Amino acid sequence: MTTRERILHAVLRVIGTDGVAGVTNRRVAREAEVSLGSITYHFATQHELLREAMLLFVAEETARLAAVAEHHLGTPSLAEAAALVEQVALHTRFGHEEIAPLELYIQAGRDPSLRDAAAECFAAYDRIAVTILRGLGLPEPERTAGPVVALLAGMQLRRLATGSTGETSIADAVTMLVRV
Template identity: 75%
Template sequence: MSEGTRERILRAVLRVIGAEGVAGVTNRRVAKAAGVSLGSITYHFETQRDLQREALLLFVREETERLAALAQAQVGPVSLADAAVIVEQVAESTTFGRDEELAPLELYIQAGRDPDLRDAAADCFAAYDQIARTVLTGLGVADPDRLAGPVVALLAGLQLRRLATGATGGTGIGDALTMLVRGAS
């Protein structure tokens, strides 16, 4: 029961951050969102930083597993059109719902302020870099390590743009990847 409660709390933290931002995380709000007693929050987590760090780590763990599965499925050569489809799939699929999509972005920004969150953020970006390298290698790009970071930055920027503008439908990420890779070749 304890692990189930802890995970419910962490998922509630992500929902609260997605809806209210990092500043909106209070023990009362999280307890209500998780459906647990207020005491459960302080039992499992000493500080708000612990709540935030562990919520980001939950996201990172699940996102890393998801991306690793995608990367393993993409072994071997791939066409640029297929790579664009893969990247669109990565961008449009998320472990959490729309509100929770905002939570990792909020936590990445918070990691810029809080060194305790930086390792978790770095782990997540390393997973994104790995799938980018896998796709770029499948495309036959000569130096996939050099291009992985820019591809991830492009994807993150377009995701941020989509979330900030409320745009729906195609993200343009596949087209942007195509232009970037063609320019790097």
């Protein structure tokens, strides 16, 4: 792992622990076990640091999800695809680095300089959803992808906040949405 990546993962851990307000160069340097000067060498501004941390997380997460989709999806039924989505969602752990993007998405609502990065993140998730929906033979997968991603994000947020997915399983929710 490069110094830059260590710094970005440290940013995600700090955000996941204490929110965006907890991100200071000193704290990140300590968490990444790098010199304070390394932070400013690699990142000119706090906005750049936050943006790049968000993009790193999404690049790694979408690569992971794309690999799962590629490995498990040939031409499955809707029920099989929904069950796989639920399995992946329920096995996603909520460590500090996984909580951090949720904080960053909220921060993007306050800080317009992060909105492009947030849009890139959701576009990456949408591309994976389009691939899966197209593989299922659904008409207009590009139109359906956004609502599917929003549903999954909302259900994961609910799971994080309450410890439960609620009465409706993720597989049932995806199936209901896609059949509409």
